[in-house]
Amino acid sequence: MNVAESRPERPATIADVAKLAGVSTATVSYVLNGRHLGRIPDETRTKVRSAARKLGYVAQSSARSLSRGRTDLVLVHLGDGGMLRDRPVAIELARLGADLRRAGYGCMLDGDPSLRGVPAARAWAALRPAAVVADAACFTGASVELLHGSGVVAVGMGRAASPFVPTVLLDDSSLGRAAAEHLVERGCGDLVALMPRVPGLRPPAEARFRGAQEVAAARGARIRPVTMGLYPADAAGIARAWAGGDGRPDGVFGFDDRHAGMLLGALTDAGLRVPGDLALVGAEDEPLCELLRPRLTSVGVARLPAGIAGPVLAAVEHRWDPNHATLSWPAHLRRRDT
């Protein structure tokens, strides 16, 4: 028996199962959904289950949601890769899928990251998901109104609250705090925090800077932001200036490992020694840190103690509480050479 022969003409329906089991479709539905189990004898349940198995029956979710009047689907939109490039966020997103499934919801990611605004909202609304979760910056007044009009809950996610939707606030100021703590501990008193040029990375950068600033203020150190794009020329410019003694700090927090790593190369090229002339700390503790020479000291992030599924479900079930909507990443220093 090959696959072609075993394939039925059309997928089995609940009526097929009912006929084969010799019961009504209502009974099939009850058994398969675990309702009224007390009232249905074991024998009937067994008959129904084995008929369903024999036919390879899988209930069609579109018919189910049409009759139930709701779906158990949560839609996640990643936007143009900004969020996936943000590694701690990407990890939490994968966790969200599993957590939602455990809570009885399905989770799908929009497969077209380029879709935005009202057209995006229309595509999502057509599916009538329980909720749409997206980068807080993705929502506009019009798109949210369209979603609400279709009975869809909209939830934002990001570093800054959206004026249009409840937002799960992701706080990584702890990375800045841990970095500054380490640098001050080492004896640095004149710090620089690198700030990326890509607009998408400004929000996390500002949060991390704020954290570092807090610690610096408390410990009597100075700290200032220096903008550096992820281009060799940009890094080289900064390194040359510092090598010439122009505004050279004694400790640098590199925003993330890529920015820190790029600066590290440029500092080496410019003849500065790390950590002899100045100390350098990255963030996110990527594998990259082990590849560089000297190896890059970095602030690692652990998983959030509680995932983002909590606030998302709260929004879906209309018990949103802004006090439980800020999630802070635990940070710890991973000391290497720099």
Added chain:
Amino acid sequence: MNVAESRPERPATIADVAKLAGVSTATVSYVLNGRHLGRIPDETRTKVRSAARKLGYVAQSSARSLSRGRTDLVLVHLGDGGMLRDRPVAIELARLGADLRRAGYGCMLDGDPSLRGVPAARAWAALRPAAVVADAACFTGASVELLHGSGVVAVGMGRAASPFVPTVLLDDSSLGRAAAEHLVERGCGDLVALMPRVPGLRPPAEARFRGAQEVAAARGARIRPVTMGLYPADAAGIARAWAGGDGRPDGVFGFDDRHAGMLLGALTDAGLRVPGDLALVGAEDEPLCELLRPRLTSVGVARLPAGIAGPVLAAVEHRWDPNHATLSWPAHLRRRDT
């Protein structure tokens, strides 16, 4: 008027639109779906469209697919991150979403990467998508049978064909060819190709090795595989042996930039000079290459000339052709220091 006030009790249905426009639901459906447009006067069409706009009407896709008997949804499953870590693949996946939308299909990614086997197939089958696209290794005989039983087309994707489903074959042997070409050109005659330890990376590694082997054979050079896990200790062991003169090649193809980069650090630590003592080429041309000192020469990949949407749509529309299912990445050398 705030959002709460403007939100209707329940989402508008096609009946609401019909009533407001003073026509039947059939007419609304025709106008909104662009059918029989020749037969429907402009005036009616305008009435219908403005009623729909006024009510914020978005057709519910579950009702539509129930009555049409099919969905226009393609489901993509990423598996446990293996595929997303494979950068060229991740890029093509984003492109797939946009291409499918242009062809009139929606595209969703499964939000729970940990789901596998028959349970995964059940979850997908419930949605009755036109097709499920997943890593070829994800499909088992049982899961494919279940999908087919529900009328769902299954399409694999990967470096090796699945015995159960038509597979879009991704070929990156061109990376190995470009790397070997470069090394031989430089005068190397005794090559090593690094092979990763992670099982998920074996298939691309073998394809790249095959490509390098072809060129080596044609140009009279020797080449052998050397397995190296992405751990500092592993790389250090290899570097020490080579520094002691034990089996040191004159050219190394590093599989990808991470493996090449890790070896580069270890070679430096062991006192070997790159490219003085041996040349080194990475692959994928990641930003990382610019961070290392010396900077890493790498083979870059361009986008596929034609995306994976083509074969996927062919499978959906039952015109699958194995001769058009192998996609090869264009490769070009990006020369830097090593």
Added chain:
DNA sequence: CTGAAAGCGCTTACAG
């Protein structure tokens, strides 16, 4: 304990 039947919101031959 079980079944007949209404209803969810669409689409689409079909009749007029």
Added chain:
DNA sequence: CTGAAAGCGCTTACAG
């Protein structure tokens, strides 16, 4: 040119 109606595959009060 337009509408009444059947039908898609489920769920669920309701009656027996």
